[in-house]
Amino acid sequence: MTRPLGVILAGGAATRMGGGDKCLREIGGRPILSHVIDRLxxxxxxxxLNANGDPQRFAEYDLPVLPDSLPDRPGPLAGVLAGLDWAAKRGAEQIVTVAADTPFFPGDLVAQLMAKDAPLVLAASPSGRHPTFGLWPVALRDDLRAALLEGTRKIVLWTDAHGGKVAEFPDDDAFFNVNTPEDLARAEGLA
Incomplete structure (x- = not known):
């Protein structure tokens, strides 16, 4: 089986961080995005990379930058859709998504998601599901587009409606994401 394509979700407004791109904040002397790319x-x-606004701010990473195809930043599902559309053009059957503000996700994330032998799988840890970390089938992209146009915003509502499975990971810290300046300080300590 071929490996899926990876999509880093960075389309949010980062309001709790004071705006800007959380993934470009540094931990360990490097942007969070660099840590995420190295891990993925x-x-x-x-x-x-799913990101809205001027793609040039990510030029140094030499990645395709995929904006949301729907207006008004409807949330992470719009980033998933952008990734699925990109993957369809590349002839891929699946994508894996990861959050751009979560630098410590498991090094075996993709293997564990794929081990569930299901087309749609979300990561989970003892604290609950981590819906921005998932395995997504390109075949469901038109259904996802329709759901977004109808107003669906919660990832788990859509994945549950499609029989999504869960891959359990033992470590909550692996899915620690940087949302606030305090989180950034904690991430620096974890790094």
């Missing part, structure tokens, strides 16, 4: 690269065949 060995697990997938190619990577794209």
């Amino acid at each position: 690269t060995p697990q997938v065949d190619e990577i794209a």
Whole structure:
């Protein structure tokens, strides 16, 4: 089985961080996005970045930058859809999504998601599901587009309606995401 394509979700407004791109804040002397790319690269065949606004701010990463195809930033599902559309053009059957503000996600994320032998799988840890970390079938992209146009915003509502499975990971810290300046300080300590 071929490896899926990877999509890093960075389309949010980062309001709790005071705006800007959370993924460009530094931990360990490097942007969070660099940590995410390093962790995802060995697990997938190619990577794209879902981000809105001027794509030039990510030029140094030499990744395709995929804006949401729907207006008004309807949330992470719009980023998933952008990734699925990109993957369809590349002839891929699946994508794996990861959050751009979560630098410590498991090094075996993709293997564990794919081990569930299901087309749609979300990551979970003892604290609950982590819906921005998932395996998504390209075949459902038109259904997802329709759901978004009808107003669906919650990832788990859509995945549950499609029989989504869960891959359990033992470590909550692996899915620690940087949302606030305090989180950034904690991430620096974890790094």
